[in-house]
Amino acid sequence: MLRKTKQRSIIMDILRETRNHPTAEEIYLKARLYMPKISLSTVYRTLRSLVEEGKILEIKVFGENHARYDYPLEQHQHFYCRKCKELIDLYGDFYYPNNIPHKVEEIRTIFIGVCKDCLKEENDEKV
Ligand SMILES: [Zn+2]
Ligand SMILES: [Zn+2]
Structure with missing residues (x-):
């Protein structure tokens, strides 16, 4: 039981x-620095239960095989760069349609494009 608590708190800290x-x-590679005996399947299992409890977020990017994980510090949305594959936090006010005939509990948006660093690189190459 104590071990389980430690695994959870290490994974939460990493995130x-x-x-x-x-x-x-x-996450597994980082967790091993603190708990050398932790296994990848334990990391998966712990992540799954943390997601189910709503303590962390699981983000699936279209076209990627591996889910990514996030610690919900503050309400934010994400920007995915299709060049460097970075998933970047976006803060601010976003406007969504208010005529949705359902009970909205959460909004998860992923904006897809080219990040400002990659754009800069593209522009530098052209010069
Ligand atoms: Zn990029
Ligand atoms: Zn995020």
């Missing part, structure tokens, strides 16, 4: 500190 939406494998 709170890394703001780049790591995959389960990336």
Whole structure:
């Protein structure tokens, strides 16, 4: 039981500190630094239960095989760069249609495009 609590708190800490939406494998590599005996399947299982409890977010990007995980610090949306594959946090007010005839509990939007760093690189290449 104690072990389980420790695994959960390590995974939560990793997600709170890394703001780049790591995959389960990336979380596993980091978690091993703190708990050398942790297994990848334990990481998957722990992530799944944290997601079910609403403690962390699971984000699936269309076209990617691996889900990414996020610690919900503040309400935010995401921008996905199709060039560098970064998933970037977007804060601010977004406007959504208010004529949805259902009970909306959560809004998860992924904006897809080219991030400003990649755009800059593209422009530099042209010069
Ligand atoms: Zn990019
Ligand atoms: Zn995020």
